[in-house]
Amino acid sequence: MKTAPKKATRIKAGRIQRANYKWIYLFLLPTIVIFAMFYLMPIAQVFVTSFTKWDGFNAPKFNGLTNYINLFTNSSFLIALKNLLWWCVIALTLHVGFGTLVAFVLYQRPHGWKFTRTVFMIPNVISAAAWAMIYKFIFNNDFGILNSVIRVFNPNFNVQWFYKSPWAFWAVTFTWLFYAVIVTLVVLGDLMNIPKELNEAALMDGATGWQLIRYIQLPLCRASIGTSVIASLTSRIAMYEQIALTTSGGPGDDTMSLPIILVKGIMDYRYGYANAVGVVMFIIGLIVLGIVNKLFRMDEADY
Amino acid sequence: MTDWIDSTPAIKDVLIDDSREYCSNEDGRVMVMPLATVRPIGFFYNSAMWSTDADISAMSMDEFVSALGDQKIAFSTAENGWVSALFLTALVAEEDGGVEWLKSGIETKITDFNQPCFINAVAKLQNLLQNNAASNSVGAAYADAANAFMSEQAAIIANGPWMSSDFESSNSDKWSNGFDGAKVRASLFPGDVGIADTASLGEWWISASASEDEIALAKAFLEFIYSPAELEAYMLAEGGDAPKLTYSDDFKAKQGETQVLADLAADTTTDTVFVPRILDVIPASVANTEFGKLLPSLADGTCTPEQFAQWMSDKAAEASAE
DSSP: OOOOOOOOOOOOOOHHHHHHHHHHHHHHHHHHHHHIIIIIHHHHHHHHHTTEEOOSSSOOEEOTTHHHHHHHTOHHHHHHHHHHHHHHHHIIIIIHHHHHHHHHHHHTOOTTHHHHHHHHHHHHHSOHHHHHHHHHHHTOTTTOHHHHHHHHHOTTOOOOGGGSTTHHHHHHHHTTTTOOHHHHHHHHHHHHTSOHHHHHHHHHTTOOHHHIIIIIIHHHTHHHHHHHHHHHHHHHHHOOHHHHTTTTTOSTTTTOOHHHHHHHHHHTTOHHHHHHHHHHHHHHHHHHHHHHHHHTTTTSOOO | OHHHHHTOHHHHTTSOHHHHHHTBOTTSOBOSOOOSOBOOBEEEEETTTOOOSSOGGGSOHHHHHHHHTTOOEEOOOSTTOHHHHHHHHHHHHHSTTHHHHHHTTTTSOOOOOOOHHHHHHHHHHHHHHHHTBOTTOTTOOHHHHHHHHHTTSOSEEEEOGGGGGGGSGGGGGGOOTTOOGGGEEEEOBTTTEEEOOSSSOOSOOOOTTOOHHHHHHHHHHHHHHTSHHHHHHHHHHHOOBOTTOOOOHHHHHHHHHSHHHHHHHHHOOTTOEEEOOGGGSSOHHIIIIIHHHHHHHHHTTSSOHHHHHHHHHHHHHHHTOO
């Protein structure tokens, strides 16, 4: 005979527990204050002032959707969106793919794997701004190493990578494409947490190396790969130094990005307009977060 | 500070009229200390690589380019394309209506670049970029352009008199390839054009919330730095001209000891045409980002002067949108 399921009863907090509430709130208070001051209020201010004409000095004046209309009718903005889409596709496939591949190679612990891992981490110690300057030398037409190597095969090769269409887009892409150490470390961490017994059981059942990767290891790295995708895509949305210090969004608008448009707005004392760009970046980031969370089922446990 | 300035002849008499007018409200109240000195920008040339007996500032720009021959000019296209912008300013100033067009941007930033004076000047700049630019000009920041000049890869660089300190022997660590700072000479641009914005804000103001003591101290400080001795000391260090100051003999003698400052002072006469920098009379984002971005395309010929002008106009319109 089936019995009706018991309703969950809420246990009333005892006197001692109620006395502890004030300590709970007290200990939460600093976090809440810091979160409100440095996250919530600035975000709210960005949203509110994106609907205003504001020079940063005088009081903002409400101007409705003017900033957004100006933004969406700006040809540079549309090119920046297109560039962002392409960079996201490249980040999702090549950047995260490369980092994951390196993680799987290091997981096999080949000879010198620790040294390789350390060397692979070095670029992350150097700031993006410094890397941009280094790449200006690497891609220099006259004495850059890239063109020097190409000229061994084609002596007449002359390309100013950062200043010529369509090469500038790819030159900017190369400033971040292979620096996937965060992806590698996160994925490698998940790989190392896979119980040995799973691998052994699969091998005993006759799984090949590729089947092991395809059916055991990759699925169990789902969350870490998803995290890497989120980190990589949000980095593309916020990417500024690599472009500002090399092409400034040029030649023309070939490498234009949303942060460059935002900074230009600030230069012109159009803070409301700049904040409208910030809102668009924020919304794109939220959409990316939501899609990746769903695709990679990041709320589900593996075990 | 209007009353104080008017009752202090030692200061009132040295202030540049254009600057005082710019620093004043519609009712004539002075809100910011006006300028007493102006540092006209011209260019420096390495006399060991190129020189001429003719008075360069008295030449036309065409005569100057012709006299230049194959000599190289250090340009920059990165950052705000500073060095290129200075040459472009001089080229615009030499065109019919160019001076007026540049000065029209002092009060309200220029947003329409489809003007013959600008397009013609850009065409000449393109010619210089293609035929006379130092090899590292495309993609060069200011430091790269300065390095090209001080390593004898270029005979000419445009910059302000403050660069004179780089040519002193104490800064010889910046030199290479036989460059000698003592061989550097200076000149205003052909057409006796000096780039200087006399209608601009000064560097000092007194806060309205300052106490009486603080205001008194501030005024004493301003009287000190606007005194003839201090103005002369400033000009000896940084170069420039105080058009309303009577120079002491000591100052004239010392100024002559720095060749480039003496050259610029000799070129600065009552006939000198002062024009504002083009970067100062266009919207900030266009000056700091858009201008330099398109220079490489201008240099390699993929962008025509007309397209360049239209691009600048489009970007200025975006920057000024309400």
